[in-house]
Amino acid sequence: xxxxxxGGRNLLFPMPxxxxxxxxxxxxxxxxxxxxxxxxxxxxxxxVHRGHAxxxxxxxxxxxxxNIPSVPMVxxxxxxxxxxxxxxxxxxxxxxxxxxxxxxPMIEKCPVNLECKxxxxxxxxxxxxxxxxxxxxxxxDAFLTNGEVDLSRVxxxxxxxxxxxxxxxxxxxxxxxxxxxxxxxxx
Ligand SMILES: Cc1cc2nc3c(=O)[nH]c(=O)nc-3n(C[C@H](O)[C@H](O)[C@H](O)COP(=O)(O)O)c2cc1C
Numbered sequence: 001x002x003x004x005x006x007g008g009r010n011l012l013f014p015m016p017x018x019x020x021x022x023x024x025x026x027x028x029x030x031x032x033x034x035x036x037x038x039x040x041x042x043x044x045x046x047x048v049h050r051g052h053a054x055x056x057x058x059x060x061x062x063x064x065x066x067n068i069p070s071v072p073m074v075x076x077x078x079x080x081x082x083x084x085x086x087x088x089x090x091x092x093x094x095x096x097x098x099x100x101x102x103x104x105p106m107i108e109k110c111p112v113n114l115e116c117k118x119x120x121x122x123x124x125x126x127x128x129x130x131x132x133x134x135x136x137x138x139x140x141d142a143f144l145t146n147g148e149v150d151l152s153r154v155x156x157x158x159x160x161x162x163x164x165x166x167x168x169x170x171x172x173x174x175x176x177x178x179x180x181x182x183x184x185x186x187x
Pocket of ligand 1: 017034036082083084086159
């Protein structure tokens with residue numbers, strides 16, 4: 001097979017879009033972020049441009065929320081990415097609730113909300129990578145099946161940098177740690 005060389009490009013996409021929630025001058029602010037990392041069951045990271053209002057408020061408060069929007073929320077998500085909390089009040093766009101931490105506004109309408117404490121900040125070119133420990137996770141009954149968050153009900157919004165477009169998850173293929181068992185191991 002003739003492979004094409006594409007250069008040193010990050011092709012780890014699509015990624016889930018999260019709305020990062022912070023407080024700016026006492027009001028809730030949300031910004032979509034797709035540079036999201038998931039490192040273990042309690043640790044996440046987000047890559048945020050240094051110029052964003054979100055970066056300044058995370059550095060100040062050492063807290064942030066991750067709100068997972070569903071596909072029907074796409075217009076509002078996109079809109080929050082066109083305005084900065086530095087000069088535009090985004091607090092009226094969503095119904096907001098607060099949980100355990102003081103400065104982590106969360107969006108009622110988002111199926112899943114994660115409250116995070118900043119544990120580490122990595123300086124990377126023009127960005128900060130904020131590492132967060134999840135201190136609490138929130139959802140509604142409507143998104144649970146047998147007590148677990150059900151991906152098909154959440155219908156999360158995905159972002160693909162390569163075509164700068166939004167995508168959605170399609171079908172469940174089957175259980176993990178299972179299809180491999182049907183392959184005979186050859187050394
Ligand atoms: C789908 C989408 C994904 C984005 N992903 C990121 C990202 O991963 N990191 C980032 O710094 N900005 C990202 N942005 C841009 C910010 O969300 C945008 O500049 C926003 O207005 C910043 O708001 P703030 O100044 O209130 O923080 C994304 C925007 C969109 C629409």
